Amino acid sequence: NTLIEGYCRKGNVKEALTLFNAMSRQGLRPDVITCNALITGHCKAKQFEEAKRLLKRMSSMGLAPDLVTFNKLVNGFSEQGMLDYAFQVRDEMVEKGFVPNAVTYTALIRALCKKGRTQEALQLLKEGTAEDGLMPDCVMYTILIHAHCKKGKTEEAMCLYDDMVERGLVPDIVTYNALINGFSKKGQIDKVKEIFNEMLKRNLVADRFTYTTLIDGLCKNGKLLEALGLLDDLRQKGLMLDVVVYNTLIDGLCKNEEMEKAENLQNLMRKDGLLPDSATYNPLIAGYCKKGNVQQALSLLSEAKERNIVPNARSYNCLINGLCSKGNTREAKKLFDEMLSRDLIPT
């Protein structure tokens, strides 16, 4: 079960099913836990019908689906944006006598939020509280806060925050990160600082999400030097450095056409043992093209390809644009064909 679960988590249902079949051959009966894991696997692999079929097959194997089974389905469908399926499963579990719990509601609320349907999400939370004895918790509030922030509705997000605190719930680092992200994307840096201080008051320690969020916020508000300063703090602490932190800064620098600094950071990240990924290459390629340094952009492209990383369609567009404006239409056409062969869709 542990192995099957591992493969399923990675979205490798094939391998999981091989193990599943091997189990039977060795006379080991799959149990509910095995099936629950496979449901996750199918959902991750977007095999929604398979997931539903497995639920039906469980009964014929003499296994009774439990609350986790249903929750995994609700969650799996929600994660993939399959709202209708998710609510269908909710109805089905209710029919079977299960009471949707915090996990069920959280999954559904998140699914609605992901589609921007925050009002319905709030409504569902109310419903659950009234009908199923649901106790709204920190996670649910955080999802709602996050969703409102993403829509730019920071005021509403703040009301939700106040609401949860009034109810005696304790916001955690995730809640604060969501708020910080919302306010900094809106450019309300003073509000960000206020929230950050409140976070510190609660003895919460900034994690890599907090730092990345702060760095991104500073970059997107043109405060590149401050953002670089935060990176220095992080490096001195020697912890919490990952590709995303570097990518964030590299993007900020590239968008401001500070290619030398972006180049330095790229070297620094390699020094820290981190390898660029597509989110590193894309802004760099765009930045160099914009500056007219197509050569440099092209060499990044070939490096990415060597490492089996495919830059996105926009990177190709930038390169094609750059080559054409230098009159090198032949190379541009080559890149155009190349992007087609890589299943990238021209716009």
Place this chain on the structure above:
RNA sequence: GACAUCGGUGUCCAUAAU
């Protein structure tokens, strides 16, 4: 009998550049 399976936050892109 114990243990193992379910929910939230960050970067490019997606909402974009020419």
